Amino acid sequence: MTASREDPSPTRRTVVTAVGAAGLAAALAACGSDDDKDSEPAGDASEKEEGGGAGGAVLARTADIPVGGGKIFKDEGVVVTQPTEGQFKAFSNRCTHKQCPVTSVEGGTINCPCHGSKFDITDGSVKQNPAPKPLPAKDITVDGDSIKLA
Known part of the structure; x- marks a missing residue:
């Protein structure tokens, strides 16, 4: 058994x-x-x-950012724009509506594909809803032809 x-x-x-x-x-x-x-x-x-490390690394050259447009740096979580020649701005690359990453900078706006939000390249303000608030600004420094995250 x-x-x-x-x-x-x-x-x-x-x-x-x-x-x-x-x-x-x-x-x-x-x-x-x-x-x-x-x-x-x-x-x-x-x-x-x-000021060393990632914060001191060159993010882009000024020539890489078109006047009246911008460039998205996905890995760094930032969008750098040049609204007028020689004026550089930086913003978070996450839409304030649902935190989708923005994917293009065209026609003077930073554009989110998820729900159609658009943000002004000059100050990150909302140009088209449903985003409830502007893109948060990011600190950058321009040294010669180098753009760095501050």
């Missing part, structure tokens, strides 16, 4: 327990850190304070 318990197949309880343990181990591993990673955030913070 002991022959029925000699089946080598794992039980459902064993499988569920193993999967749960593997998931817990993965979560704990993701929360862990090593000494090299712990030192990186402090280095990044000091570089930003000193």
Whole structure:
């Protein structure tokens, strides 16, 4: 009568327990850190304070931004415009309606494809709803022909 318990197949309880343990181990591993990673955030913070790092990197050349238009920098989350020659502005690339990324700068506006919102390239103000408020301004610096995020 002991022959029925000699089946080598794992039980459902064993499988569920193993999967749960593997998931817990993965979560704990993701929360862990090593000494090299712990030192990186402090280095990044000091570089930003000193004007180095990502904040000091050249975002674009002034010649890259058309007069009366602009350029979207998706990875940096910014749109840089040049409303009039030599005047550069920067705004968030996220529409204030549903946070969709804007995808074009045409006809004097920054345009969101999701619901049709349009923003003025001069000040980020809403030119066409449904956006409830202007695009937030971003700080940039122009040094010679280089445009940098501040």
